Amino acid sequence: MTIAEIAKLAGVSIGTVDRVLHNRGRVAPRTIEKIMQIVEDHNYQPNTFARNLKLSKKFTIGVIIPSLHSEFGYWQLIYDGVLKAVKELSQLAVSIELMEYDRRNPKSFLRAGDLLFHKKIDAVLIAPLLPDETSALIDKYPQLPYAFIDSPLPCDKALVTVAQNPFRGGFLAGRMMKLLSPKGGTYIIIQTHKSAYNSSERARGFKSYFSHNPDYHIQEVETTSDEDGENKIEEMYRQHKDLRGIFIVNNAVIRFANRIVLLGRKNQTIIIGYDIVEQNREAMLEGKVDCLISQRPEFQGYTAIYQLYRKGILNQKPDKNIPIPIDIILPENIQDDNSYNFNHSWEFQEDCI
Amino acid sequence: MTIAEIAKLAGVSIGTVDRVLHNRGRVAPRTIEKIMQIVEDHNYQPNTFARNLKLSKKFTIGVIIPSLHSEFGYWQLIYDGVLKAVKELSQLAVSIELMEYDRRNPKSFLRAGDLLFHKKIDAVLIAPLLPDETSALIDKYPQLPYAFIDSPLPCDKALVTVAQNPFRGGFLAGRMMKLLSPKGGTYIIIQTHKSAYNSSERARGFKSYFSHNPDYHIQEVETTSDEDGENKIEEMYRQHKDLRGIFIVNNAVIRFANRIVLLGRKNQTIIIGYDIVEQNREAMLEGKVDCLISQRPEFQGYTAIYQLYRKGILNQKPDKNIPIPIDIILPENIQDDNSYNFNHSWEFQEDCI
DNA sequence: AAAAATTGCGTTATCGTTACCTAATGATAC
DNA sequence: GTATCATTAGGTAACGATAACGCAATTTTT
Numbered sequence: 001m002t003i004a005e006i007a008k009l010a011g012v013s014i015g016t017v018d019r020v021l022h023n024r025g026r027v028a029p030r031t032i033e034k035i036m037q038i039v040e041d042h043n044y045q046p047n048t049f050a051r052n053l054k055l056s057k058k059f060t061i062g063v064i065i066p067s068l069h070s071e072f073g074y075w076q077l078i079y080d081g082v083l084k085a086v087k088e089l090s091q092l093a094v095s096i097e098l099m100e101y102d103r104r105n106p107k108s109f110l111r112a113g114d115l116l117f118h119k120k121i122d123a124v125l126i127a128p129l130l131p132d133e134t135s136a137l138i139d140k141y142p143q144l145p146y147a148f149i150d151s152p153l154p155c156d157k158a159l160v161t162v163a164q165n166p167f168r169g170g171f172l173a174g175r176m177m178k179l180l181s182p183k184g185g186t187y188i189i190i191q192t193h194k195s196a197y198n199s200s201e202r203a204r205g206f207k208s209y210f211s212h213n214p215d216y217h218i219q220e221v222e223t224t225s226d227e228d229g230e231n232k233i234e235e236m237y238r239q240h241k242d243l244r245g246i247f248i249v250n251n252a253v254i255r256f257a258n259r260i261v262l263l264g265r266k267n268q269t270i271i272i273g274y275d276i277v278e279q280n281r282e283a284m285l286e287g288k289v290d291c292l293i294s295q296r297p298e299f300q301g302y303t304a305i306y307q308l309y310r311k312g313i314l315n316q317k318p319d320k321n322i323p324i325p326i327d328i329i330l331p332e333n334i335q336d337d338n339s340y341n342f343n344h345s346w347e348f349q350e351d352c353i
Numbered sequence: 354m355t356i357a358e359i360a361k362l363a364g365v366s367i368g369t370v371d372r373v374l375h376n377r378g379r380v381a382p383r384t385i386e387k388i389m390q391i392v393e394d395h396n397y398q399p400n401t402f403a404r405n406l407k408l409s410k411k412f413t414i415g416v417i418i419p420s421l422h423s424e425f426g427y428w429q430l431i432y433d434g435v436l437k438a439v440k441e442l443s444q445l446a447v448s449i450e451l452m453e454y455d456r457r458n459p460k461s462f463l464r465a466g467d468l469l470f471h472k473k474i475d476a477v478l479i480a481p482l483l484p485d486e487t488s489a490l491i492d493k494y495p496q497l498p499y500a501f502i503d504s505p506l507p508c509d510k511a512l513v514t515v516a517q518n519p520f521r522g523g524f525l526a527g528r529m530m531k532l533l534s535p536k537g538g539t540y541i542i543i544q545t546h547k548s549a550y551n552s553s554e555r556a557r558g559f560k561s562y563f564s565h566n567p568d569y570h571i572q573e574v575e576t577t578s579d580e581d582g583e584n585k586i587e588e589m590y591r592q593h594k595d596l597r598g599i600f601i602v603n604n605a606v607i608r609f610a611n612r613i614v615l616l617g618r619k620n621q622t623i624i625i626g627y628d629i630v631e632q633n634r635e636a637m638l639e640g641k642v643d644c645l646i647s648q649r650p651e652f653q654g655y656t657a658i659y660q661l662y663r664k665g666i667l668n669q670k671p672d673k674n675i676p677i678p679i680d681i682i683l684p685e686n687i688q689d690d691n692s693y694n695f696n697h698s699w700e701f702q703e704d705c706i
Numbered sequence: 707a708a709a710a711a712t713t714g715c716g717t718t719a720t721c722g723t724t725a726c727c728t729a730a731t732g733a734t735a736c
Numbered sequence: 737g738t739a740t741c742a743t744t745a746g747g748t749a750a751c752g753a754t755a756a757c758g759c760a761a762t763t764t765t766t
Binding site: 045047048049050052053088091092168171172174175179180182209296310314316325326327328330332333335 | 398400401402403405406441444445521524525527528532533535562649663667669678679680681683685686688
Binding site: 014 | 712713714715716717718720721722723
């Protein structure tokens with residue numbers, strides 16, 4: 001079904017049909033009705049190729065995420081996925097503008113946002129780690145479609161949210177802790193970004209798993225400065241002779257693992273953390289970390305870009321939430337981590353008959 | 354950069370440029386050279402929208418998979434993902450032709466193939482469960498792009514393979530067995546499709562995990578007819594008093610779980626199987642199954658269609674292998690199974706402050 | 707009542723690519 | 737010297753959607 005066919009059926013010209021379809025007025029009410037009837041009856045869908053050819057629309061997505069080199073390269077992994085998607089979609093007029101910020105410095109976030117909005121942006125991919133500032137930024141530029149990544153923001157300002165359920169992630173970490181350390185004792189949750197939604201929810205999920213189990217005593221530790229956290233760990237070992245496990249709610253697990261190994265306490269301590277960033281992978285291979293929860297950062301970046309593209313170029317309604325599976329990584333399957341990385345792929349050949 | 358611009362730079366008409374770009378001859382060697390130089394210098398990429406508008410190409414993907422209602426609905430899940438992708442891509446001229454077969458009947462596979470190829474097909478999505486027949490079919494129609502799904506075929510006839518590494522899956526199942534049943538004893542691997550590549554590789558991976566562990570004795574059981582397998586299980590319990598775990602290498606886990614519960618042996622037996630099909634989900638919620646490995650069937654179908662589309666419509670080179678992550682499902686995280694299903698999504702709101 | 711503005715609709719050029727149809731030019735054959 | 741052919745190249749009509757423009761026929765304003 002094309003505009004010309006609709007025009008023929010309605011006994012008008014394509015110009016009139018076009019004016020009806022785009023609500024550009026200057027059409028008699030009876031004509032509008034007749035045309036809309038035909039459009040609905042035949043379920044007319046505009047030809048995407050013709051439409052985009054004519055409009056020669058450029059679709060630029062602004063990307064606001066923390067510094068790529070921060071957090072042990074976690075954001076670089078997200079950005080890898082973004083780049084992969086953009087590469088695939090470049091011939092469909094999609095491009096990006098990257099703007100990094102320092103998540104410990106709210107002003108840098110607002111600055112990044114303002115800088116970005118001075119460029120021509122058609123959509124925004126944002127990691128809403130700073131809820132208030134993100135809300136403020138969106139209120140300042142409310143007309144654009146926003147995709148949230150890595151972490152949800154409990155509001156309906158997002159077109160799509162690509163993130164893992166942090167509560168469930170923490171809950172599952174609890175289950176793994178119990179499997180890996182069945183005896184019970186004292187267990188510690190470490191948060192380095194207390195105010196972050198993901199952090200506190202993961203901690204809540206972990207506690208929730210043990211809430212009815214009297215054998216497991218859960219302690220929480222918050223840290224601010226860098227050395228602070230490691231020192232608190234030492235203190236905990238002194239206080240709790242039965243300290244058997246540590247759950248770090250983010251990718252900083254390597255910091256604490258190193259200290260625990262240094263203290264000679266690794267043998268008695270199960271360490272569970274987040275994300276297969278390079279240093280964590282090495283730590284796991286060296287036996288310093290027992291379990292990692294992964295949230296597939298490349299996939300998140302890739303998917304978020306595709307959702308915005310579908311909205312912007314294809315005019316489709318994206319899924320409101322894209323839940324990221326909770327991957328359990330153990331030393332036994334970290335070799336499969338290429339499964340989690342778009343840039344490598346395993347070869348079937350070697351295993352084949 | 355457009356064809357018109359190239360033509361201007363080369364001092365020829367767009368018709369000539371077009372003839373060069375499509376190798377349609379009738380151009381002087383010197384002109385060809387000049388035009389190709391410009392094309393390379395400016396890295397000319399044809400406009401996808403214009404190209405497809407002009408060609409108004411239809412891209413139909415033939416889908417050959419086992420009956421949707423077989424294997425407890427596993428293939429329906431794959432097909433759900435296929436449908437989701439096709440829905441998104443329908444406005445980009447993508448459509449499918451489904452052809453089901455009975456994997457126990459090689460002839461039905463060949464018949465399905467022949468039926469399919471009588472229709473206008475531009476690409477094929479195929480589950481190569483029958484290696485010889487698949488090879489034969491491809492050799493018969495070698496010019497089309499093929500995507501393999503669910504299971505690899507060790508040959509280079511596929512444009513793209515979307516599948517999980519079955520060896521690693523079995524290996525990880527071994528690890529989970531050890532975690533869930535740390536005592537050791539006799540453990541059984543059950544295969545219902547011995548000749549299937551996935552089945553035998555998963556079994557091999559599981560055995561490999563325990564290959565240097567004298568505490569775990571691994572026995573293999575093959576079954577053909579339906580009741581046969583369940584009866585063999587009974588026999589095994591009689592023979593091995595220390596039978597502590599069963600690994601079923603596919604989604605038929607429910608069959609054996611039911612029998613084991615009936616025998617009153619569930620308490621002493623850890624049961625690990627594959628795939629969150631509806632019956633397995635229920636079985637896990639009822640405590641009949643302890644661990645499932647999932648291979649994200651919806652994602653497989655979705656991704657495979659997208660890869661073929663990228664090749665067919667966008668003329669891009671798809672990734673050769675798309676490895677599917679090995680998901681570990683436990684009763685504690687099966688509630689998150691919506692994470693594995695495109696059709697549901699969790700709401701952040703309920704958990705938010 | 708004349709001028710101005712509005713309404714309703716048709717016409718047409720354009721986006722970049724493709725494929726076909728001519729039109730030159732030069733070479734060869736008679 | 738003309739007819740025939742091959743080679744090389746230019747011209748152009750689609751593909752479908754869009755939006756500017758044009759032109760009557762009305763209605764509103766002065």
